[in-house]
Amino acid sequence: MAKLNILEFPDPRLTTVAKRVEAFDEELKTFVEDMTETMYSANGIGLAATQVNVHKRLLVMDISEEQDQPRVYINPEVLTRAGEQIHEEGCLSVPGIYANVKRAEDITIKAQDVDGNTFEERLEGLHAVCIQHEMDHLVGRLFVDYLSPLKRNMVKKKLEKQRKAAAKEAADHHVM
Ligand code: GNR
Ligand code: NI
Numbered sequence: 001m002a003k004l005n006i007l008e009f010p011d012p013r014l015t016t017v018a019k020r021v022e023a024f025d026e027e028l029k030t031f032v033e034d035m036t037e038t039m040y041s042a043n044g045i046g047l048a049a050t051q052v053n054v055h056k057r058l059l060v061m062d063i064s065e066e067q068d069q070p071r072v073y074i075n076p077e078v079l080t081r082a083g084e085q086i087h088e089e090g091c092l093s094v095p096g097i098y099a100n101v102k103r104a105e106d107i108t109i110k111a112q113d114v115d116g117n118t119f120e121e122r123l124e125g126l127h128a129v130c131i132q133h134e135m136d137h138l139v140g141r142l143f144v145d146y147l148s149p150l151k152r153n154m155v156k157k158k159l160e161k162q163r164k165a166a167a168k169e170a171a172d173h174h175v176m
Helices: 026-041 125-138 149-173
Strands: 046-048 058-061 071-082 085-089 099-103 106-112 118-124
Touching (some): 026 058, 026 071, 046 125, 058 125, 071 125, 085 125, 099 125, 106 125, 118 125
Antiparallel strands (some): 046 058, 058 071, 085 099, 106 118
């Protein structure tokens, strides 16, 4: 198993539109394991392949406290959406930033599992929020894209500041 590197906003690779998965082989199974490990070790409730610079329509999700209910969705498609909910979202690709986003309350999706078998599922509440957030990643969209350009720019500045502070911290700790 391997932990993968997560791209961060405003990396342009996060705007890539992912392609369908065609090969349900061993390589895919290993990648799903690595994605799941990466999600758990970052304490995320979901992870889209786009975030680890693999531009295939694949996402993993686990909203359980115990991190013991991993789910995989390959080539997901929304069949129906209903209702509205506003939830505070965060993103492993936009660390430390949280904002309210309006999404469908209830959605049904069609997807494939790791063996290529097609299934349909109805998701509501946080599961619905999460899969909509992840499916956005697969078309190159981030939750900060729903904010005003002004707020999005503030997010960019705040992240730059956080990164500079982290780099300085690391440098200070390495002086001998
Ligand atoms: O860990 C995550 N938490 C979260 C909280 C509210 C709405 C969406 C999410 S997904 C996020 C992990 C992530 O960035 N997935 O792409
Ligand atoms: Ni995200």
